[in-house]
Amino acid sequence: MKRFALAVHGGAGPDSNHIKENMDGYKQGLEDALNAGYAILEKGGSAVDAVEAAVNSMENNPLFNAGRGGALNEKAESQMCASIADGKRHKFGAVAIVKNVKNPVSLAKAVMEKTGHIYLGGPGALSFAQEIKAPLEPDAYFITEHQYESYAEAHEKKSKNPQQAAKEQVESRMHGTVGAVALDSHGNLAAATSTGGTEHEKEGRIGDSSMVGVGTYANNDTCAISTTGDGEYAIKHTAAFHISAIMEYKGLSLPDAIQFFMDEKFKGEKGDIGLIAIDRHGQVSFRFKADRMHRGCRTSAGEMMVEIY
Amino acid sequence: MKRFALAVHGGAGPDSNHIKENMDGYKQGLEDALNAGYAILEKGGSAVDAVEAAVNSMENNPLFNAGRGGALNEKAESQMCASIADGKRHKFGAVAIVKNVKNPVSLAKAVMEKTGHIYLGGPGALSFAQEIKAPLEPDAYFITEHQYESYAEAHEKKSKNPQQAAKEQVESRMHGTVGAVALDSHGNLAAATSTGGTEHEKEGRIGDSSMVGVGTYANNDTCAISTTGDGEYAIKHTAAFHISAIMEYKGLSLPDAIQFFMDEKFKGEKGDIGLIAIDRHGQVSFRFKADRMHRGCRTSAGEMMVEIY
DSSP states (O other), X not given: OOOOEEEEEEEEEOOOHHHHHTHHHHHHHHHHHHHHHXXXXXXXXXXXXXXXXXXXXXXXXXXXXXXTTOOOOTTSOOOEEEEEEETTTTEEEEEEEEOSBSOHHHHHHHHHHHSSOSEEEHHHHHHHHHHTTOOBOOHHHHOXXXXXXXXXXXXXXXXXXXXXXXXXXXXXOOBOOEEEEEEOTTSOEEEEEEEOOBTTOOTTBOOGGGSBTTTEEEOTTSEEEEEEEOXXXXXXXXXXXXXXXXXXXXXXXXXXXXXXXXXIISTTOOSOEEEEEEETTOOEEEEEESSEEEEEEEETTSOEEEEOO | OOOOEEEEEEEXXXXXXXXXXXXXXXXXXXXXXXXXXXXXXXXXXXXXXXXHHHHHHHHHSTTSSSSTTOOOOTTSOOOEEEEEEETTTTXXXXXXXXXXXXXXXXXXXXXXXXXXXXXXXXXXXXXXXXXXXXXXXXXXXXXXXXXXXXXXXXXXXHHHOHHHHHHHXXXXXXXXXXXXXXXXXXXXXXXXXXXXXXXXXXXXXXXXXXXXXXXXXXXXTSEEEEEEEOHHHHHHTTHHHHHHHHHHHHOOOHHHHHHHIIIIISTTOOSOEEEEEEETXXXXXXXXXXXXXXXXXXXXXXXXXXXXX
């Protein structure tokens, strides 16, 4: 059987007490996600199904900012974004600012498989979820005490000094995302990303995680990528597709393309960014400009790694 | 004064009796849009303000599929998408599936100028419009008899034979967009795009026109681009940024980059695509793979052109 491999991330950004206090839980969560995706690859399953399973695992885990446990917006609501990319068929699916959907990345996959569209958002995405009987949950399911406390703190700061709070929010905002990339035993690449958004973001803010070519991209000829960090910076640089384009048009390897992107294009940017990527040989790359990026990988060669800093 | 120039499009796609019957109106509409943008460039105004003015002119014109006169979705509602790109500051703004906003591209500009975000959608984008007192209009303002008739025809077909109707819709769907690109007398590039979406699209379908890097892109080092056509194909190829990346990483001129994109990347695709672009020397490129693309340009060298086929 040919080499297969999977990598996951659980977001990049500033460090926090919450992360330190839950270190074991986060590491276990990354391992669970890797195992969920790996179990599919091991049986000869597709990269698309593997990245979906890995991301589902983190969406269902309240520690990660995606699905249950996602960040709350300025109205204390959970609005979620996700996307998925199939590098073999060059097909994509994405959902933005959707509420109540238990697994946004699976809804993104359904958009890819069951509609003539790629990208659905807002109440229309929820209608589609109802139409295909995707699992839904009440608002309360998504809200964790940790995220509510973060919201309340940001809200209080904003009430007292809106300008200062906005500045601090931009400088050190909490952000998180989960994502996965995989090469399956048939030689196909896939990527997926899912997020609860940025803490205290505006109602309706659409994140990079839902944008094909920015948060998620896969192409069997180049690589599969999932990005995280300050989404607005990723959008500005069309991050995921950008790295694929550097490989294709500058003829660089995946690690060199990432290096070039970080050193030449992202240099001087104040925002955080993190990314995981895999090429068609199953070589995994991790890179982040942030205090930490929750990440891990597992390969058919027996490698298994989980790291945070 | 250095050369300045502006180009506009009013969508690419299949021909129709409606277009033939309204030929003079469409040509006048393109000319009005060019004149609105040109008036700003002539006074030394910015490319960003010029593309906004040109797009506003077509958004206000019920003949074009943007703002008033936009296509209706499967629920007979007008849901609009728009984006704007400032090539000098490398800043972007975008709105998706927004209702009741008279000029979606101006709301996208406000997201760029007044928030820490780039991209807002759905009810949250409408809340932001209310917050900044952007001009709003009732649902009835946006609906034209032509678009209602198109909706009713598609709806009837779908009721009778849903699968056949879906197939026909994919094969020959009506789509339209408006867009503009400009180089101002200070040497800065900008692009903007706005759309009412695809006829009878799913509620919540987010179009390429709202996606930075897909429907709209600008970078003073390469070019400014606005795309139109079957949005899903533009998303798949990250169309606007893709052409900029070909210029940057393959070292091609704008016309050669477009040629390469169309011949090598878009070859074999069933979807329609159209694009207008301008480089930092003020050279305008038009390209479309469709029956027609409403388009025009006006430059400080005295050139003025308006074409449909």
